Amino acid sequence: MTMKQHTTKVSGARGAEKARVPSAFDGIAATYDLLTGMNPGYSKHLRWSAERLAAPAEGRILDLCCGTGLSTRAVVDAYPRATVVGLDASEGMLAKARRKPALAGVEFVLGDATDPVAAGVTGPFDAILMAYGIRNVPEPDRCIDNLFALLRPGGTLCFHEYSVAEQRRTQLLWNVVASTVIIPGGMLTARSTDIYKYLRQSVNEFDGVRVFERRLRAHGFVDVHTEPMDGWQRGIVHSFLARRP
Numbered sequence: 001m002t003m004k005q006h007t008t009k010v011s012g013a014r015g016a017e018k019a020r021v022p023s024a025f026d027g028i029a030a031t032y033d034l035l036t037g038m039n040p041g042y043s044k045h046l047r048w049s050a051e052r053l054a055a056p057a058e059g060r061i062l063d064l065c066c067g068t069g070l071s072t073r074a075v076v077d078a079y080p081r082a083t084v085v086g087l088d089a090s091e092g093m094l095a096k097a098r099r100k101p102a103l104a105g106v107e108f109v110l111g112d113a114t115d116p117v118a119a120g121v122t123g124p125f126d127a128i129l130m131a132y133g134i135r136n137v138p139e140p141d142r143c144i145d146n147l148f149a150l151l152r153p154g155g156t157l158c159f160h161e162y163s164v165a166e167q168r169r170t171q172l173l174w175n176v177v178a179s180t181v182i183i184p185g186g187m188l189t190a191r192s193t194d195i196y197k198y199l200r201q202s203v204n205e206f207d208g209v210r211v212f213e214r215r216l217r218a219h220g221f222v223d224v225h226t227e228p229m230d231g232w233q234r235g236i237v238h239s240f241l242a243r244r245p
């Protein structure tokens with residue numbers, strides 16, 4: 001996959017490239033858990049986002065862009081009695097998730113996160129987690145509308161996502177970490193850097209925190225707020241939380 005460098009916003013002209021992201025993940029599925037395992041705080045932060053959903057213990061929870069199931073594991077650990085559905089568009093990533101014994105009770109679905117209903121996933125859900133997903137979908141506004149419709153009234157949504165556009169310091173730190181740790185780590189583990197270069201660029205282009213919060217309010221969500229991570233991810237990775245009224 002060749003990801004050319006552009007400077008348009010997430011909702012802009014990069015749609016065709018973003019549509020190729022799931023097939024790029026097929027190529028790194030085998031080494032994804034190895035590289036994320038070297039990232040301090042990765043699983044702990046997913047768990048924080050899952051807990052911040054404050055979903056009912058026996059609720060129905062959707063993990064969108066579930067990948068190899070690391071975010072799904074966070075949901076299952078936080079809500080062991082919940083009914084959990086995971087969706088991803090990469091067969092390779094899903095195959096890894098399906099093989100994990102801890103996720104045996106999860107229903108995994110192959111499909112596009114922009115329109116989960118088209119993939120056969122029907123609501124209502126008590127909560128939806130989308131970790132490192134909204135930045136990658138070609139039509140984020142259509143996706144957000146569809147997620148609103150999938151939630152029951154009062155249901156909660158968490159986008160666990162990078163956002164650095166509004167602070168020069170965190171933007172600089174992100175680019176240092178991506179260039180000196182993540183991209184070389186991708187080369188060492190997956191023998192490829194394309195998707196990790198795309199990661200650096202797509203994070204740089206993604207909405208700032210206030211802009212993304214405004215985007216969620218414009219789609220009808222209430223109680224929109226952002227909670228932080230710790231470690232090097234502070235100010236870089238966030239839980240964007242919202243509730244359907």
Ligand SMILES: C[S@@+](CC[C@H](N)C(=O)[O-])C[C@H]1O[C@@H](n2cnc3c(N)ncnc32)[C@H](O)[C@@H]1O
Nearest residue numbers: 022025065066067070071089090112113131132
């Ligand atoms: C960085 S991984 C995150 C996986 C998991 N949520 C985690 O936290 O480890 C991003 C995932 O989003 C998936 N993805 C990207 N675009 C997608 C789309 N339009 N529909 C469904 N999945 C998509 C990729 O296949 C990949 O598995």
